[in-house]
Amino acid sequence: MKKRLLALVCMITCIFGLTACGSEEALTTFEQKKVDNAELMAKQAIIPILTDYLCVEDTFAQILPDTELSELTMEEIAHVCEQTFGIEVDGYAVLTAVESFDTALDTIGGIAEIGDATAKIDDDQIVVEVEVKGEKKNAKAEIIFSNDMFMRLESASLNPVSTTGELMGKAALNTLIGMGTVFVVLILISLIISLFGFIPKLQAASAKRKERKKAEKATGEKTGIDNAVAQITAQEEVADAADDLELAAVIAAAIAAYEGSASTDGFVVRSIRRRV
Numbered sequence: 697m698k699k700r701l702l703a704l705v706c707m708i709t710c711i712f713g714l715t716a717c718g719s720e721e722a723l724t725t726f727e728q729k730k731v732d733n734a735e736l737m738a739k740q741a742i743i744p745i746l747t748d749y750l751c752v753e754d755t756f757a758q759i760l761p762d763t764e765l766s767e768l769t770m771e772e773i774a775h776v777c778e779q780t781f782g783i784e785v786d787g788y789a790v791l792t793a794v795e796s797f798d799t800a801l802d803t804i805g806g807i808a809e810i811g812d813a814t815a816k817i818d819d820d821q822i823v824v825e826v827e828v829k830g831e832k833k834n835a836k837a838e839i840i841f842s843n844d845m846f847m848r849l850e851s852a853s854l855n856p857v858s859t860t861g862e863l864m865g866k867a868a869l870n871t872l873i874g875m876g877t878v879f880v881v882l883i884l885i886s887l888i889i890s891l892f893g894f895i896p897k898l899q900a901a902s903a904k905r906k907e908r909k910k911a912e913k914a915t916g917e918k919t920g921i922d923n924a925v926a927q928i929t930a931q932e933e934v935a936d937a938a939d940d941l942e943l944a945a946v947i948a949a950a951i952a953a954y955e956g957s958a959s960t961d962g963f964v965v966r967s968i969r970r971r972v
Contacts, residue, residue: 793852800854804830
């Protein structure tokens with residue numbers, strides 16, 4: 697019984713622990729005031745200052761004639777914002793915020809209405825998100841302040857919100873690109889595989905060329921040997937003919953001497969036969 701009660705108590709404790717982990721911590725009165733003040737500053741100060749003054753050259757020229765925002769140092773930008781608008785800012789944060797708002801305003805076509813704002817404390821920062829309705833499409837502004845008594849502007853950006861149709865279009869385009877890439881790769885693989893059928897043919901043609909070269913080489917060697925044999929035979933026949941002529945002359949001279957003739961004129965040797 698005691699073991700069951702102990703297990704039940706442990707289970708209830710775990711449930712309450714998980715519930716506590718899942719819920720946000722309650723803000724103190726001072727923190728809630730800072731959050732409310734951050735929402736108010738984002739909607740009524742930061743966004744109007746960026747869109748109506750800093751992002752408009754003619755309006756900014758009224759603050760600093762013959763000077764552009766990009767020509768100022770970060771310290772000078774912070775000083776101008778503090779003296780002109782009465783807000784603490786980081787100079788680099790203002791410069792990047794103007795670039796972000798300029799790009800987004802070209803996309804949404806100007807701000808028609810500033811909607812609701814929600815803020816939350818994130819460690820040493822207070823992050824505020826503001827719904828913005830544009831002439832062409834809506835956007836969401838993100839304003840970040842320092843979580844201290846100065847509420848210093850640390851970052852600001854305006855991000856156009858994609859509609860459902862745009863998201864579906866991007867998804868369809870990504871799907872089309874992915875499937876197209878797969879099909880192209882498959883086609884290349886099939887072409888490579890089809891080329892494998894030509895490899896045996898190329899190998900057979902190469903083997904035939906080698907055999908033909910060997911046969912031609914062998915034929916050439918045989919022809920050379922036959923020519924050499926023919927030349928030797930011809931030389932031997934010429935030598936035999938020369939020997940026969942010399943033998944005929946000797947025989948004619950012997951006959952002439954036997955008959956007492958002074959020359960071999962009138963003697964003709966018709967043939968020579970050897971007797972064993």
